[in-house]
Amino acid sequence: MQDFDLVIRGGTVVTAADSACADVGVRDGKIVAIGLELDPGRREIDATGLRVMPGGIDSHVHLAQPAFGGPAMADGFESGTRSAIAGGNTTVIPFALQSRGMSLRQAVTDYHAEAEGRAYCDYGFHLILTDPTPAVLGQELPALVAGGYTSLKVFMTYDDMVLNDRELLEVFDAAGEQGALVMVHCEGYDAIRFMTEKLEKAGKLAPYYHAVSRPQSVEREAAHRAISHAELTGVPIMIVHVSGREAMEQIRWAQNRGLKIMGETCTQYVSLTADDLKGLNMDDTGSKYVCSPPPRDRESWDAIWNGIQTGVFQTFSSDHCPFYFEGEMGKKNPKARTGFRWVPNGIPGVAVRMPILWSEGVVKGRITENQFVALTSTNHARIYGLTTKGSIAPGYDADIVLWDPDRRVTISQSLMHHGSDYTPWEGYEVTGWPQATILRGEVVMQDGEILGSKQGGRFLPRALSPMAARGASAPLG
Numbered sequence: 001m002q003d004f005d006l007v008i009r010g011g012t013v014v015t016a017a018d019s020a021c022a023d024v025g026v027r028d029g030k031i032v033a034i035g036l037e038l039d040p041g042r043r044e045i046d047a048t049g050l051r052v053m054p055g056g057i058d059s060h061v062h063l064a065q066p067a068f069g070g071p072a073m074a075d076g077f078e079s080g081t082r083s084a085i086a087g088g089n090t091t092v093i094p095f096a097l098q099s100r101g102m103s104l105r106q107a108v109t110d111y112h113a114e115a116e117g118r119a120y121c122d123y124g125f126h127l128i129l130t131d132p133t134p135a136v137l138g139q140e141l142p143a144l145v146a147g148g149y150t151s152l153k154v155f156m157t158y159d160d161m162v163l164n165d166r167e168l169l170e171v172f173d174a175a176g177e178q179g180a181l182v183m184v185h186c187e188g189y190d191a192i193r194f195m196t197e198k199l200e201k202a203g204k205l206a207p208y209y210h211a212v213s214r215p216q217s218v219e220r221e222a223a224h225r226a227i228s229h230a231e232l233t234g235v236p237i238m239i240v241h242v243s244g245r246e247a248m249e250q251i252r253w254a255q256n257r258g259l260k261i262m263g264e265t266c267t268q269y270v271s272l273t274a275d276d277l278k279g280l281n282m283d284d285t286g287s288k289y290v291c292s293p294p295p296r297d298r299e300s301w302d303a304i305w306n307g308i309q310t311g312v313f314q315t316f317s318s319d320h321c322p323f324y325f326e327g328e329m330g331k332k333n334p335k336a337r338t339g340f341r342w343v344p345n346g347i348p349g350v351a352v353r354m355p356i357l358w359s360e361g362v363v364k365g366r367i368t369e370n371q372f373v374a375l376t377s378t379n380h381a382r383i384y385g386l387t388t389k390g391s392i393a394p395g396y397d398a399d400i401v402l403w404d405p406d407r408r409v410t411i412s413q414s415l416m417h418h419g420s421d422y423t424p425w426e427g428y429e430v431t432g433w434p435q436a437t438i439l440r441g442e443v444v445m446q447d448g449e450i451l452g453s454k455q456g457g458r459f460l461p462r463a464l465s466p467m468a469a470r471g472a473s474a475p476l477g
């Protein structure tokens with residue numbers, strides 16, 4: 001007789017590879033058996049009619065990160081990870097942001113202090129490099145990569161973060177030496193500044209003009225430049241939050257040439273459009289949707305789906321970057337009302353990523369449920385070096401979402417469990433919703449009720465990504 005702490009019985013186990021009716025046996029937080037008619041466990045969950053899938057891994061979330069110009073984020077680790085488990089996730093990878101002049105190690109220490117004892121799910125950290133001095137690249141980065149911070153993000157825009165081409169090349173090269181994966185925010189700084197100043201001179205200040213100030217050509221140009229730098233240095237990169245056809249086609253072009261370029265897209269690029277930034281009448285409700293790159297149009301949704309279906313994109317993330325709407329620190333704070341340039345960029349979305357992808361993707365026949373698992377969990381684990389996460393197989397952490405494939409839900413603020421005072425998807429209807437989230441064998445969310453504790457999440461040092469190795473084989477399909 002086998003000894004199980006938990007048996008999840010009678011569901012359909014879905015992995016990135018296949019789907020099968022089977023029971024899942026869990027002991028000491030690990031999956032230890034998958035099979036038919038497993039022996040009884042100390043706890044049993046009836047999963048009849050449910051999909052039993054790897055817990056979501058959202059590899060692109062921002063928590064406790066200050067915005068440029070001051071506004072505090074609406075989510076620290078407590079509310080951000082609570083929202084994550086409400087949406088079926090068991091792991092998030094937020095960022096440790098190095099401010100200019102600051103040591104990278106200090107940034108990591110500070111973010112650990114933010115996270116410690118406040119996380120409902122497991123977490124790692126990507127680094128954000130804004131000041132790639134020789135000491136940062138030559139000493140701090142190698143030590144941090146060896147300590148499990150195996151990916152880093154760089155920006156091609158934003159006053160406080162932008163790196164010039166020489167700096168990008170230096171970072172790519174240093175990351176390549178260490179085998180760390182570089183994530184690139186591709187939008188061209190000078191083009192955005194040029195457009196912003198022209199729009200401001202013309203009195204075009206409403207939130208919608210945020211989208212006009214950074215059209216697809218700005219993203220396409222930056223994506224092409226990042227790809228060229230990756231080629232020159234021989235380093236694989238991940239182009240994050242791709243919003244439409246033009247940047248997507250750059251990635252496809254690079255992949256077809258055999259370059260190791262990966263792509264990420266996000267919920268907002270298949271469900272929101274730039275018209276949402278108009279608000280009711282070019283008013284500041286549009287600021288609820290201000291994020292970068294901005295959502296585009298319905299033709300872009302089709303292009304993004306095409307990129308998902310054909311393997312241009314490996315990961316589907318939220319880019320959860322939550323701000324308040326109301327108040328002195330909100331998106332319509334007094335300074336933000338003077339022009340779109342001052343509206344904090346980012347929207348909250350960690351809780352809706354999986355439901356919207358299931359609803360728009362699986363239910364509408366655009367992707368299979370196995371692709372859904374790859375895009376929301378397995379590929380994130382493989383690409384970012386989470387060796388015990390992202391699958392349902394003996395030896396893996398028992399991080400599981402029990403998914404009701406048919407449940408119809410109207411998204412509302414009350415379901416989000418996040419810190420923001422709004423959701424951009426208020427009133428959006430989905431089919432498919434997480435019924436329970438299980439973190440290392442413990443039920444941490446059931447029927448929308450948070451059962452886990454903010455001491456429940458653990459820091460995850462990550463392995464080097466096989467996909468980040470110089471000369472790695474072609475990207476994941």
Ligand code: URP
Pocket residue numbers: 062185241290291292293319321345346347
């Ligand atoms: O608007 C967004 N997404 N802000 C978050 C920062 C980033 O670039 O990912």
Ligand code: ZN
Pocket residue numbers: 185240241292
């Ligand atoms: Zn970014």
Ligand code: ZN
Pocket residue numbers: 060061062319320321
């Ligand atoms: Zn982001």
